[in-house]
Amino acid sequence: MQRHVFRLVLAIASLAGASTLLAACVDDSTGKRVRFDPVAWKAADTLRDTTRCDMVTDLRERIGLNGLTEAEVIARLGQPDSHDDESPLHYHLCPSFMDIRILELQFEDGRVASTRLRDT
Helix, strand or coil: CHHHHHHHHHHHHHHHHHHHHHHHHCCCCCCCCCCCCHHHHHHCCCCCCCHHHHHHHHHHHHHCCCCCEHHHHHHHHCCCCEEECCEEEEEEEEEECCEEEEEEEEEECCEEEEEEEEEC
């Protein structure tokens, strides 16, 4: 009986560890919580460092982007890495496995309606 309980506890602990690992992999950032700094954001080398990934949680939660116009976003974050009239603004954040992690901003009525993080 004790052996079965031990195995059950071990299985639950393994699942908990796997879910924690999975959550870390899809987290907003690299695990570092760095205060948003517009100068460092604009100077970041998004192909080689994690500066923007480290700041993106603070940017989204404390600073906020929802409700800003495109001009206000560009004043705060600099020129987007990709944009056209048919797609949302994209800012490259940092390397992510085999891709680039990006911040995507969707606009409605000329203002940011939502943001999401994804890999290219």
